[in-house]
Amino acid sequence: MIKITVAIITYNEENNIGRCISSVLPIADEVLVVDSFSKDKTEKIARSLGARFMANPFEGHIEQKNFALHHSTHEYVLSLDADEALSPELLEEIKKIKNNFQCDGYRFNRLTNYNGHWVRHSGWYPDTKLRLVKKDRAHWGGENPHDILQMRNNEKTGFLKGDLLHYSYESIAAHVAQTDKFTTIAAHAAYKQGKKSSVFKIVTRPMFKFFRDYFLKRGFLDGRYGFVICSINALYALLKYSKLHELQIGKKI
Numbered sequence: 001m002i003k004i005t006v007a008i009i010t011y012n013e014e015n016n017i018g019r020c021i022s023s024v025l026p027i028a029d030e031v032l033v034v035d036s037f038s039k040d041k042t043e044k045i046a047r048s049l050g051a052r053f054m055a056n057p058f059e060g061h062i063e064q065k066n067f068a069l070h071h072s073t074h075e076y077v078l079s080l081d082a083d084e085a086l087s088p089e090l091l092e093e094i095k096k097i098k099n100n101f102q103c104d105g106y107r108f109n110r111l112t113n114y115n116g117h118w119v120r121h122s123g124w125y126p127d128t129k130l131r132l133v134k135k136d137r138a139h140w141g142g143e144n145p146h147d148i149l150q151m152r153n154n155e156k157t158g159f160l161k162g163d164l165l166h167y168s169y170e171s172i173a174a175h176v177a178q179t180d181k182f183t184t185i186a187a188h189a190a191y192k193q194g195k196k197s198s199v200f201k202i203v204t205r206p207m208f209k210f211f212r213d214y215f216l217k218r219g220f221l222d223g224r225y226g227f228v229i230c231s232i233n234a235l236y237a238l239l240k241y242s243k244l245h246e247l248q249i250g251k252k253i
Contacts (some may be wrong), residue, residue, distance in 0.1 A: 001098050001099055002074075002075070002076050002098050002101050003029035003030070003074040003075075003076065004027060004028060004029055004030075004074055004076045004077065004078055004094075004098065004132075005028070005029065005030040005031075005032055005072035005073050005074040005076070005077050005078070006021075006024045006027075006028040006030070006031045006032070006077075006078045006079075006080060007032045007034070007065075007068040007069060007072050007077050007078070007079050007080070008020060008021070008031070008032070008033050008034070008051075008068070008079075008080050008081070008082055009033075009034045009035070009036070009061075009064045009065055009068055009081070009082070010033055010034070010035045010036070010038060010042050010046070010082045011035065011036040011037075011038055011042075011058065012038045012039060012040045012042060013038065013040075013042045013082035013083070014038075014040040014041040014042050014045060016082045016083045016167065017033070017042050017045050017046055017082045018045050018049065019085050019167070020080060020081075020082050020083070020084060020085050021033075021045075021046065021049040021050075021051055022049065022085075023085035023086045023091070023165075024078065024080070024085075024086055024091075025049070025050075026091060026095065027078075027086075027091060027094045027095055027098065028078075029074055030052060030072070030073050030074060031046075031049070031050065031051040031052065032051065032052050032054065032068060032071065032072055032073070033046040033051045033052070033053050033054070034054050034055075034056050034064060034067060034068040034071070035053065035054065035055050035056070036055075036056065036057065036058035036064065037055055037057070042082075052073075054071060060144045060145075061140075061144050061145050061146075061147040062140045062141065062142060062144055062147045065079060065140040065147055065149075066139060066140045069135050069138070069139070069140065070135075072135055075134055075135060075136070076101065076132070076133070076134055076135070077132070077133055077134075077135045078094070078131060078132045079131050079132075079133075079140075079149055080131065080164075081166075083166060083167045083168065084110070084164055084165060084166050084167070085164075085165045085167070086162070086164065086165070087111075087162045087163045087164070087165050088162070089161055089162030089163070090108055090160060090161070090162025090163060090164060091162070092162070093108075093160040093161050093162050094132065094160065097158075097160070102158065103155075103156045103157050103158040104133065104134050104137040104138075104151060104155035104156050104157065105130050105132060105133035105134065105137065105138055105149075105151055105155065105156075105157040105158075106130070106131075106132040106133075106157060106158045106159065106160050107128050107129060107130045107131070107157055107158070107159050107160070108128065108129065108131070108132075108159065108160040108161070108162060108163070108164055109125065109126035109127060109128050109129075109162075109163050109164065110125075110126070110127040110128070110129050110163065110164040110165075110166050111125055111126075111127075111163040111164070111165055111166065112124050112125065112127070112166040112167075112168050113165065113166065113167045113168060114168055114169055114175075114225055114229060115169060115170060115171060115172065115225065117222070117223075117225045119222050119225065119226070119229065120221070120222065121217055121218040121219050121220075121221045121222050121226060122213050122214070122217055122218075122219035122222050122226050122229045122230055122233070123212065123213040123217040123219065123230075123233065124229065127166075128159075129149070129164060130148075130149045130150070130151070130157060131149060131164065132160075133149065133151070137151055137152055137153075137155050138150060138151050138152060138155075139152060143186065143189045143190070143193070144185055144186070144189050145182045145185045145186060146186070172228055172232075175228075175229075175232055176232060176235070179232055179235055179236050179239065180239065182236070183236055183239035183240040183243055184243060184253055186240050187239075187240055187243035187244040187246075187247060187253060188247070188253075190240070190244050191244055191247040191248070195244065196244075196248065197241040197242070197244035197245040197248060198241075198245070199245075201241045202238065202241045202242050202245060205237040205238070205241055206234040206235070206237040206238040207234070208237075209230075209233050209234045209236070209237045210230050210231065210233065210234035213229070213230040213233050213234075214226065214227065214230040
C-alpha cells in the first residue's frame with residue numbers, strides 16, 4: 001500500500017482548516033500544512049488534528065504550493081486548498097487506489113458551494129482538477145493567482161469518481177472583494193509576461209465571458225446565484241483587462 005501526504009497551504013483559515021483535515025484523515029499518512037504566518041487559530045487547529053505545520057513566507061500561490069510539494073514526506077501527494085474537502089465517494093476511491101496506484105496522477109471533479117448553494121453549471125462544474133500525483137512527476141504552474149498542478153512530461157493520469165468539495169464564498173460581497181484582489185494579481189502577472197490589453201478586449205471579453213457561462217455553460221440553471229456568478233465572472237474579465245491596460249500606460253494599480 002502506498003503512503004500519501006496531504007499538502008495544504010493556509011493563511012488565516014481557522015474557519016476551514018478543521019473541515020479540510022478531518023475529511024482526509026482516513027487516507028492521509030501525513031498532513032502537511034504550509035502556512036503564511038496566520039494571525040488566527042489556523043496553527044492550533046491544524047496541530048490538534050495531527051498535522052505537521054510549517055511556516056513559509058508567501059511569494060505567490062504557485063511558489064507556495066511547490067514548496068509544500070517539495071517538503072512532503074511521501075512520494076504520493078494529494079494537494080488541497082484549506083477551503084476544500086473530500087466527498088465520501090472520492091474518499092472511498094482514494095482508499096481503493098492506495099492499494100493499486102496505476103497512474104502517475106489522478107484527476108477528479110470539483111463541486112463548489114457558493115453562499116450555501118451547490119453550483120453545477122455556470123462554468124464552475126465539473127471543474128476537473130489534477131490533485132493526486134507522484135510528486136517527482138508533477139509541479140505547480142499556471143499564472144498567479146490561478147495555479148495549476150501539471151504533469152512534467154504528459155505522464156499517464158487517471159480519473160476518480162466523486163467530488164472535491166469547494167466551500168468558496170460565503171457572500172456576494174466576499175466574491176466581489178476576491179475578484180478585485182485576484183484581478184490585480186492576474187494583471188501584474190500578465191504584464192510581466194508581456195501580454196497586452198486593448199479597448200477591444202476590455203469591451204468584448206466580459207460580454208463573451210457572460211454569454212459563455214450563462215448560456216452555453218447553462219448558468220441559468222443555477223437560479224439567481226447563477227446570474228450573480230456569471231456576472232462576476234464577466235466583471236473579472238473587465239477588471240483584469242482594464243488593470244492590464246493601466247499598467248501598459250504606466251499607471252500603478
